[in-house]
Amino acid sequence: MASQPSAEETLSVRHGFRCVPENGVKVEEDLLAVGEQSLTKSLLAVAFLASFGSSMLYGYNLAVVNSPAEYIKAFYNQTMVARNRTGLDDKTLTLFYSVTVSVFAIGGMVGSLTVGILVTRFGRKGTLVRITCLVFIAGAFMGFSRTFGSPEMIIVGRFITGVHSGISLSVVPMYLGEIAPKNLRGFLGLVPSIFICLGVFIAQILGLHELLGKEEHWPLFLSLVVIPTMFQLMLLPWFPESPRYLLLEKRNVHATITALKWYRSKVNIQAEIEEMQEEQRSMSSVQTVSVIGLLKDRSVRWQVITIVVVNIGMQLSGIDAIWFYTNTIFENAGIPVPQIQYTTVGTGAIEVIAGCVGCFTIERLGRRPLMIGGFTFMGICCAGITLSLMFQSHYISVACVVGIIAGFCIGPAGVPFLITAELFKQSHRPAAYTVAGCLNWLSNFTIGFVFPFLQMSAGAYCYLVFFGVCTAVAAYVFFIVPETKNKTFVEISQMFAARNGMLEEESSELGVANNPQLAKTNGYGAVVLEYDVIEKK
Secondary structure, three states, X not given: OOOOOOOOOOOOOOOOEEEOOOOOOOOOHHHHOOOOOOOOHHHHHHHHHHHHHHHHHHHXXXXXXXXXXXXXXXXXXXXXXXXXXXXXXXXXXXXXXXXXXXXXXXXXXXXHHOHHHHHXXXXXXXXXXXXXXXXXXXXXXXXXXXXXXXXXXXXXXXXXXXXXXXXXHHHHXXXXXXXXXXXXXXXXXXXXXXHHHHHHHHHHHHOOOOOOOOHHHHHHXXXXXXXXXXXXHHHHHXXXXXXXXXXXXXXXXXXXXXXXXXXXXXXXXHXXXXXXXXXXXXXXXXXXOOHHHXXXXXXXXXXXXXXXXXXXXXXXXXXXXXXXXXXXXXXXXXXXXXXXHHHHHHHHHHHHHHHHHHHHHHHHHOHHHHHHXXXXXXXXXXXXXXXXXXXXXXXXXXXXXXXXXXXXXXXXXXXXXXXXXXXXXXXXXXXXXXXXXXXXXXXXXXXXXXXXXXXXXXXXXXXXXXXXXXXXXXXXXXXXXXXXXXXXXXHHHHXXXXXXXXXXXXXXXXXXXXXXXXXXXXXXXXEEEEOOOOOOO
């Protein structure tokens, strides 16, 4: 009868292997407990902190320029009078303000193009920490613009905040998607979308005339973005980096174990490390794939098509046009002009509530129902706006506007960023977020530029274009996109393998050939010692 291993050797883990960790430290048995993983305080804290200091700023910057619009235009005009002794005509003034608003999207597109480089070099958390400097620079530019009498400082500040949002809008869901266990990936993946809605809501509240909606307060109103960023900079560095990044890209086994212990309670971290190694073995390359490489790789062809469709569809669904023309629709419905600002705040509250509904139901319903239901409901409401405008039923218009906003925030607002993380393995994920982010911002800018001309030419029928887009995206998700709820990244790739005309075993064999160490080590980086598990009687 064989004797039981010494105290320095770990308990048998699985498949008849006993493993001796390199550092000789015995792994606690309670860390090997099998079961569905629960939401820990560490996971919840890092999700809230990353979203509070990054995602919320995106929503805030979308809405912050609406309330002080007339004051900013007056500042532009006064500055030009002081410089040139002549003011700006209405067209030029409108152009200046339009540039101030739209340069945020241009900055976002520029920022999204750098995501792949930054997350590969600095990691997910490291990127979020480093880009906080952009917010402080932007806040200083916008906050002191009136002091220096420089409209250009506002435009530059808006551009820099756009760059920050372009990066963080991709990195935050990537980070949360990688640190989350598979049964909580949907919940944590939609936390950023709640904070985006919350950012819009906070900007609407602070923009009320009773708070910061007065002429003397607009520089402070624009520069408040530095406050949440300051909290993120102070606290986020204390949290670990993504375990997947540490193991699959940095090959730092001990840091991976430390990170998993931080983010997990009494769960099987051994099984999770082995799942990461299975993903590594199935990858066709251990190197991070470039954008060009991603587009050429036929093994992820349908995943790429999916993120293109859902990210473009998210912006071309008409949500930006609805937000832009909400005040006009409310005014046409007979709401007194002084009361419109409070009605707009009400729509912001609906956004937050709808976002919470999506976040707390995604793990029960899945990704597909939220996407299909959200886009379908938005399409119906877009058609409803066209009918209400044709028959001059303005109260129906208000109801449809609320419906579009609610439908968007429940699913299409956050799920596209989540599934961008889920559809790709570690080597392809940074490039996928670069493509998705760039298309998202480009579509955002396009709809803002094209919609006024579309409305002038098509009138009430312009919303039928959005009806068609929403219907098409819902149909694509229904027929093409599989449910990814509670699936590992490897399992999701296998679901697409047949559609891509690839056998998963081909890439798996290639991955092992490229990574011989992975076949020789266990989840703790220890050499596998093969001997039977025989319990001492």
